Amino acid sequence: MQxxxxxxxxxxxxAAEPNRRAGAAAxxxxxxxxxxxxxxxxxxxxxxLALIAFVVLWPVWEMFQTSRQHINSYGFNLGDYGWKNYSTxxxxxxLGSVMVRTVLWVFAIVAITVLISLGLAQLLNRGFxxxxxxxxxxxxxxxxxxxxxxxxxxxxxxxxNGVVNVFLHQIGVVHDYxxxxxxxxxxxxxxxxxxxxxxxxxxxxxxxxxxxxxLTSIPADVYEAARMDGAGKWRTYRAITFPLLRPALLVAVxxxxxxxxxxxxxxxxxxxxxxxYQTSTSTVYMYALKQFNIGESGALSVVxxxxxxxxxxVFLRANRSALKEG
Amino acid sequence: MKRRLAAAAxxxxxxALALSACSSSSTSGSSSSGGGSVTLxxxxxxxxxxxxxxxxxxxxxxxxxxxxxxxxxxxxxxQTIDWNDFPTKLHTLLQSKNYPDIIEGDAPQSYAQxxxxxxxxxxxxxxxLANLIPTFAKQGDYQGTxxxxxxxxxxxxxxxxKKLFAQAGISAAPTTWxxxxxxxxxxxxxxxxxxxxxxxxxxxxxxxESYMWMLGAGGGYVNGxxxxxxxxxxxVTAFNFMNTLVKAGDTEANPGTVNRATLWSDFAxxxxxxxxxxxxxxxxxxxxxxxxxxxxxxxxFPGENGTVTNPxxxxxxxxxxxxxxxxxxIQQFLNFAYQDTYQAQFDKEYDLLPATTSAATAEENDPxxxxxxxxxxxxxxxxxxxxxxxxSTKIKQTIGAAVDGTAPATVLGQIQTFALSNQ
Numbered sequence: 001m002q003x004x005x006x007x008x009x010x011x012x013x014x015a016a017e018p019n020r021r022a023g024a025a026a027x028x029x030x031x032x033x034x035x036x037x038x039x040x041x042x043x044x045x046x047x048x049l050a051l052i053a054f055v056v057l058w059p060v061w062e063m064f065q066t067s068r069q070h071i072n073s074y075g076f077n078l079g080d081y082g083w084k085n086y087s088t089x090x091x092x093x094x095l096g097s098v099m100v101r102t103v104l105w106v107f108a109i110v111a112i113t114v115l116i117s118l119g120l121a122q123l124l125n126r127g128f129x130x131x132x133x134x135x136x137x138x139x140x141x142x143x144x145x146x147x148x149x150x151x152x153x154x155x156x157x158x159x160x161n162g163v164v165n166v167f168l169h170q171i172g173v174v175h176d177y178x179x180x181x182x183x184x185x186x187x188x189x190x191x192x193x194x195x196x197x198x199x200x201x202x203x204x205x206x207x208x209x210x211x212x213x214x215l216t217s218i219p220a221d222v223y224e225a226a227r228m229d230g231a232g233k234w235r236t237y238r239a240i241t242f243p244l245l246r247p248a249l250l251v252a253v254x255x256x257x258x259x260x261x262x263x264x265x266x267x268x269x270x271x272x273x274x275x276x277y278q279t280s281t282s283t284v285y286m287y288a289l290k291q292f293n294i295g296e297s298g299a300l301s302v303v304x305x306x307x308x309x310x311x312x313x314v315f316l317r318a319n320r321s322a323l324k325e326g
Numbered sequence: 327m328k329r330r331l332a333a334a335a336x337x338x339x340x341x342a343l344a345l346s347a348c349s350s351s352s353t354s355g356s357s358s359s360g361g362g363s364v365t366l367x368x369x370x371x372x373x374x375x376x377x378x379x380x381x382x383x384x385x386x387x388x389x390x391x392x393x394x395x396x397x398x399x400x401x402x403x404x405q406t407i408d409w410n411d412f413p414t415k416l417h418t419l420l421q422s423k424n425y426p427d428i429i430e431g432d433a434p435q436s437y438a439q440x441x442x443x444x445x446x447x448x449x450x451x452x453x454x455l456a457n458l459i460p461t462f463a464k465q466g467d468y469q470g471t472x473x474x475x476x477x478x479x480x481x482x483x484x485x486x487x488k489k490l491f492a493q494a495g496i497s498a499a500p501t502t503w504x505x506x507x508x509x510x511x512x513x514x515x516x517x518x519x520x521x522x523x524x525x526x527x528x529x530x531x532x533x534x535e536s537y538m539w540m541l542g543a544g545g546g547y548v549n550g551x552x553x554x555x556x557x558x559x560x561x562v563t564a565f566n567f568m569n570t571l572v573k574a575g576d577t578e579a580n581p582g583t584v585n586r587a588t589l590w591s592d593f594a595x596x597x598x599x600x601x602x603x604x605x606x607x608x609x610x611x612x613x614x615x616x617x618x619x620x621x622x623x624x625x626x627f628p629g630e631n632g633t634v635t636n637p638x639x640x641x642x643x644x645x646x647x648x649x650x651x652x653x654x655x656i657q658q659f660l661n662f663a664y665q666d667t668y669q670a671q672f673d674k675e676y677d678l679l680p681a682t683t684s685a686a687t688a689e690e691n692d693p694x695x696x697x698x699x700x701x702x703x704x705x706x707x708x709x710x711x712x713x714x715x716x717x718s719t720k721i722k723q724t725i726g727a728a729v730d731g732t733a734p735a736t737v738l739g740q741i742q743t744f745a746l747s748n749q
Contacts, residue, residue, distance in 0.1 A: 073716050075421035076440055093740070159579060160519065160592065177519035178597070179579055186580025272529055275582035276727030276737070288723060291417055292716045292748060 060305065067298035073291055085299040094277050094285065101192070102261070102281040108196050109260045113203040114253060120204065121211035142205035150269035153198050157270075159183040188278035191271050195279065198266050203259070207252045214248025215241070250319050257311055261304075282307070364655045365401045369416065371431035371642065372406040373478075373606070373676045380609075382406045385672060393662045400655045410530050410585065413719055425649040427656055432715060434466050434474030434645035439712040444646040446472040449657045454664045457682045462641035465707050474643035475660070476681035478672060480604035481701040482538055482638040483624040487617070490516065490599045499625035503542065503567055506600070506628045510576035513599035522576040524589035524601035525568065527726040531586045533708070533718045536725050537638050538602050539564040541706055542629035547717075548709040554717070554745040557738035563630070565734035572729045582726020593622075602627060604640065605677040605698050624697060639705025641681060717745045 070081035089095060124135055141149060156164045159182040168174040174182050185191045218241065226236045264283050267273055273280035273288055280288060282304050290297040368390070374380030383406045390402035405426075407415050412431055419426065425442070437443035446455060446466060455463075458476055466474025486499050494512035510522030526535050540546050545560030555561070571577050578584050578592075593601045594614035601607075603624075611617050626633035646656045669680050673689075679699055680686050689699050708714060720741055728737035 072436075073417055073421075073719075074436060074440060075417075075423065160597070176517075178521055179519070180575075181579075183579035183583070186583040271583065274529060274723065274726060275580065275730050276724045276732065278727070290421075291414065291719050291723075292744075294421065 063298060063301050063305065067295060067302045069295050069298075071294035071298075073293065075294065081295055085293070085295040088293075089296050089299045089303070094280075098277060098280050098282055098285045101279075102283075105192070105196065105199075105281050106257060106260045109199045109203060110253060110256045112196070112200045113207050113256060114249070116200065116204055117207035117211050117252070118249075120208045121215055124208065124212055125215045138205050138208060140205075141202050146202055146263075147265045147269055149202055150198060150266045153194070154185065154270045157184045157194060159186070185271050186275070188275065191279050195266050195270055198270070199260060199263060202266075203256055207256060210248055210252040210255075211245060214245045217248075218244045250315075254312065254315055257315065258308055261308055261311065363399045363401065364652060365403055366428065366652060366655055366659060367426040368402055368404045368428045368430070369419065369426035370404070370406045370429070371412050372408045373678070376406070376408060380675060382676075385675060389663050389668055393659055396662070397655075397658055400658065402659060410587070413715075413722075425647050427650055427652050428644060428646050428659070430477055430644045431642050432645065433708070433710070433718075434643050435468045435710055435712045436715050437645050437647060438468035438471075438473040442647050442649055443468075443473045444648050444653060444656065446475050448653060449646045449660050450475060450664070451657075451661050454661060454682075457684055459681060459683050459686060459702060461639065461702060461705065461707070462681055465641055465710055466643050466645075467710060468712065474645050475664075476641040477644045478676070479639065479641040479679045479681050479702065480606065481679070481698045481705050482534065482602055482604055482627065482640070483698065483701070484600055484627045485593060485603045485607055485622060485624050486600045487513075487593065487596060487598065487622050489596065489617070489621045490520065494599075499623070500600075500628045501626075501633050502628050503630050507567075507571060507574075507576065510571060510599060511574060514576050519597060521578045521589075521592065521598045522600070523571060524584075524593060524598040525571070525577045525581040525729070526584050526586040526589045526601075527581040527729060528583050528585035528588075529722045531722070532582075532725050533721045534638060534640065535586070535602060536565075536721065537706075537708070538627050538634070539568055541634050541636060541638060542627065543567075544630070546706065548711065552709065552711060554709070554711070554742060556717075556742040556745060557735060561738055562735050565728045565738065567630075568729050569734065580730065582728075582730045596621075605679060605695055608677045608694060626701075636704050636706045637701050639702060639707050641707065711745075713745065713748055716748055717741070720744050 067085055068081055068083070070078040070084070072078060120138070124131065124138070156162045159165060159178050161177070162182075164184070165174050165177060165182045169177065169182075176182065180187070184194055222240055222244070223236065226240055231239065261281075262283055263281075264287065267279060267281060267284045268287065271279045273284040277285060277288065282300065286297050286300040286304060289300060368386060370382060370386060372382045374382055376383065383404060386402075386404040386406060390404050394401055409431075416429065416432060429437075434443055446463075455472075455475075459479065462476035462479055463472060465476060466472050484499065490513050491497075491499075491509070493516055494509070496509050496512060500506040500509050506523065512522075513520055514522035526532070537547065540561045543560040543564040545555070545558050545564060547554065547556055549555045568581075572581055578589065578598075589598060589601050590603060590607050590610050591614065592598045593603070593607065594611040594616060596616045611622060626635075627637055628634070644660070646653075646660065664682075666682070666685060669682055669685050672678065673680050673685070677695070679695065679702070680689070686699050686702065689695050692699070708718070711717070724741060725737060728734040
């Protein structure tokens with residue numbers, strides 16, 4: 001099983017081999033030569049390194065600098081502020097609930113998305129009439145602008161004449177238009193669930209396609225062997241499909257984690273993070289803070305950045321072995 | 327592509343300028359002698375709807391075009407944006423150092439504090455300055471000097487739907503909170519998704535709705551000395567009462583998430599019994615075509631013990647920024663834009679009130695606008711504290727929580743803390 005997966009990757013390896021062998025065959029090289037050799041790849045790497053420095057490291061440094069300045073809502077820098085933005089931020093009574101909500105938001109969306117996508121990918125991997133059409137249709141929520149999708153959902157949930165409420169009224173669930181029951185986006189809990197549903201709706205296509213790609217790369221002979229050994233359907237899925245799907249799954253989950261953590265347009269469009277920040281995640285709250293105090297908003301950016309890095313590190317560490325196998 | 331187009335346009339424009347400078351130097355004797363062409367950036371609020379015929383973009387564009395004809399070396403680049411997105415967009419422009427030269431729709435104090443605003447007297451002729459309504463002209467003051475120039479004004483009153491009142495068996499507009507509560511309850515019991523009292527505490531203009539209630543309890547945002555009193559006992563009383571309305575179902579659901587624009591159009595559609603509003607509700611009612619002029623009326627806003635005698639008066643100010651040193655061009659444009667014809671045109675288009683005394687006097691006996699105009703001298707305006715703009719944003723974002731389960735004293739206390747700690 002391991003061999004079958006590894007063979008395609010082993011193929012390009014010989015190209016690198018002669019180099020290594022030549023190095024080993026040479027006599028103990030002098031220090032200067034070793035340094036030169038170590039630096040030799042630099043000209044080839046330089047453009048990539050420069051790009052990383054320019055679009056990743058420099059903005060991070062700027063963000064950190066901003067978080068230590070006193071900048072008002074008009075963009076005027078009133079001078080160095082030390083750590084005051086951070087102390088104000090950590091004393092903020094809203095921060096705790098915003099962070100807890102962010103964790104819930106990320107976890108709920110990624111978990112639901114992955115569950116739905118696992119099923120959908122399995123379905124789309126099967127031959128059935130109209131499969132092509134379904135595959136195409138699945139792209140729609142991905143291709144459409146997230147903001148547009150969010151606006152459409154907001155209209156659908158309008159308490160007075162949204163199509164969702166009209167339908168629920170007709171089947172007798174919602175009794176009064178304009179009532180508190182019909183005001184889905186006005187109630188923080190209901191609003192959050194609706195927004196989670198929208199977020200899942202827009203994340204499912206990518207996740208499904210990533211998993212589908214993983215499924216199609218599983219060779220058919222593995223399944224054949226399993227069938228010969230008399231493995232049942234569930235057993236085959238657990239022992240073959242799922243383990244071989246893991247690399248694709250990990251990539252999909254990781255990308256979703258970061259995307260969902262940073263997701264802004266859905267919440268901003270549907271509730272604006274309100275009422276009273278009660279549907280704000282940390283990204284939305286950062287934006288709300290920016291309207292009075294850019295420095296404090298910058299401090300929250302640094303915190304958010306740290307959280308993302310932390311999530312990625314923990315996730316990679318937990319799945320170290322799986323990623324190596326892949 | 328765009329840049330090339332812009333370059334071609336600039337070339338064409340400068341050629342045209344050069345030609346007109348040769349042929350008719352006499353048409354605009356007062357234009358600046360520098361000869362170089364100047365572009366002023368105007369950023370304003372949209373009082374209509376973008377993309378439709380009543381957008382304010384058209385209003386300003388017409389002025390800019392007429393102005394450009396008279397002063398060919400000055401081009402005014404106009405940008406307007408709807409009220410809900412106005413603060414965000416404006417702050418984004420400022421934070422990225424894209425300073426407009428003229429801003430319409432924001433309080434001038436913060437700009438004056440930063441030292442980037444022209445004094446009103448620097449950019450407006452004396453006669454125009456003297457014609458501004460004193461109550462509102464004072465609103466543009468920062469440390470005793472006038473920086474902001476009121477452009478359009480409005481006072482607030484209670485709109486009520488006479489048809490719904492009759493159906494619910496109510497004969498007259500409420501004058502006290504208790505009456506308002508009883509009336510709202512009767513109207514919301516009519517069913518058919520009718521809202522008794524519309525209470526817009528969403529982010530669009532929560533500071534106005536809140537202020538109307540605070541005034542009814544004898545409170546307000548600041549005391550006589552200009553110190554913030556946002557969590558005063560009177561204000562808490564007002565919000566406690568608003569809570570009883572919301573809890574009883576006499577208002578729309580979750581007022582903290584509902585914007586003024588929604589409720590005004592719901593009122594125009596005939597499904598709201600009462601709503602606080604400025605004269606700008608009138609065109610919305612007319613456009614909807616659901617209510618005839620005998621189906622609705624306005625009355626003074628009810629207070630705790632009687633009608634409010636010092637109702638909310640709002641003025642939207644123009645402030646000119648000195649960042650690009652265009653004082654003479656700005657002065658020429660503002661004097662041009664403050665002509666009576668344009669003021670009247672704006673009031674007609676949006677049913678708002680003028681900022682000039684002469685125009686206000688002319689409208690005093692108008693059947694619809696008369697009551698609003700007469701309320702101007704005693705009206706209560708927003709604070710003029712330097713950080714009011716930020717405090718107002720904070721109020722818009724958070725005050726809805728006070729009718730949404732959180733104790734009013736807590737919410738108002740947090741806003742008060744914010745107001746004091748971000749001076």
